[in-house]
Amino acid sequence: MPKIRAQNAAVRELKGLHLYHAGWSNCSMRVRMILEEKGLQWTSHHLDTRRGEHITPEYFGINPKGLVPALVHDGDVWIESCDIIRYLDDSYPEPRLTPADALQQAQQSEWMSLAAAIHVSAVKTFIYAATAANRRRRTGAEIERYRALQTDAELLLFHAKNSSDAGISVAERQHAEQQLRDAFGALDRQLREHRWLAGDNFTLADVTWVPLHYTLLRSGFDFDHYPYVAAWANVITQRASFQNAVLRWFDGPPQTSAATLKETASPENAAAVSAAAYAQDSTDEKAGS
Numbered sequence: 001m002p003k004i005r006a007q008n009a010a011v012r013e014l015k016g017l018h019l020y021h022a023g024w025s026n027c028s029m030r031v032r033m034i035l036e037e038k039g040l041q042w043t044s045h046h047l048d049t050r051r052g053e054h055i056t057p058e059y060f061g062i063n064p065k066g067l068v069p070a071l072v073h074d075g076d077v078w079i080e081s082c083d084i085i086r087y088l089d090d091s092y093p094e095p096r097l098t099p100a101d102a103l104q105q106a107q108q109s110e111w112m113s114l115a116a117a118i119h120v121s122a123v124k125t126f127i128y129a130a131t132a133a134n135r136r137r138r139t140g141a142e143i144e145r146y147r148a149l150q151t152d153a154e155l156l157l158f159h160a161k162n163s164s165d166a167g168i169s170v171a172e173r174q175h176a177e178q179q180l181r182d183a184f185g186a187l188d189r190q191l192r193e194h195r196w197l198a199g200d201n202f203t204l205a206d207v208t209w210v211p212l213h214y215t216l217l218r219s220g221f222d223f224d225h226y227p228y229v230a231a232w233a234n235v236i237t238q239r240a241s242f243q244n245a246v247l248r249w250f251d252g253p254p255q256t257s258a259a260t261l262k263e264t265a266s267p268e269n270a271a272a273v274s275a276a277a278y279a280q281d282s283t284d285e286k287a288g289s
């Protein structure tokens with residue numbers, strides 16, 4: 001889904017690029033990475049989704065599904081992370097992150113579609129079932145507030161299940177894991193033959209998948225059988241965009257000064273920082289989806 005007209009009139013007045021996002025949200029990471037890759041100036045509107053800061057009439061007036069991220073560009077609202085990053089790549093083509101070659105473009109689209117298709121049934125299900133913070137049952141008042149705002153049937157069902165006494169079932173978690181194994185198996189086969197997901201260069205396909213790898217790893221998904229995925233992810237962690245858009249935001253809005261940020265993001269420090277970040281134990285309390 002693409003550009004929408006915000007019901008929240010205040011955002012229609014916003015100028016420039018404004019991102020509504022959450023630090024640990026993998027979908028938000030994609031957009032922050034693109035903003036960083038292109039060196040764009042943007043205004044952050046950080047929402048702590050674990051505290052339900054996105055479940056308000058104001059935010060549903062921006063994204064009618066009440067999900068992060070949402071991008072507002074000169075008053076126009078863009079939702080769905082894959083559509084947002086495509087829009088940014090078209091609007092700010094330097095550096096271009098969509099392949100020029102038609103076949104590679106098609107590959108990029110396939111990888112992006114796969115990520116979107118399995119988001120709720122695999123990614124969200126696994127992360128919520130695996131991380132205690134997400135498993136937290138919403139209170140009666142929170143559930144009421146959510147039901148009053150949410151119209152999307154799949155999300156209503158998902159959150160009702162997650163907040164129920166039984167929680168997400170073992171069968172659903174196993175189904176989620178199987179879908180993730182299938183997807184990362186396909187990534188691994190591609191990356192055995194090619195340096196990047198859509199061929200010769202780093203593209204939107206890589207930006208779509210590396211946050212999934214990162215948040216799933218931190219949620220305890222077993223990546224032992226995907227050596228080419230591990231090597232690919234390791235290379236990407238050394239990009240300044242990964243440092244600044246993923247690692248620096250994972251615990252919430254960065255507190256450090258711009259100078260410290262630059263220093264940490266230098267290529268010399270990147271390897272150490274990424275090794276430390278990836279060394280975090282699994283079953284992270286914060287990974288979100």
Ligand SMILES: N[C@@H](CCC(=O)N[C@@H](CS)C(=O)NCC(=O)O)C(=O)O
Nearest residue numbers: 025026027067068069080081082289
């Ligand atoms: N298909 C959407 C999925 C967005 C999504 O599920 N966002 C998560 C964070 S990654 C979220 O807002 N979760 C909060 C919730 O489900 O209430 C996209 O790609 O933007």
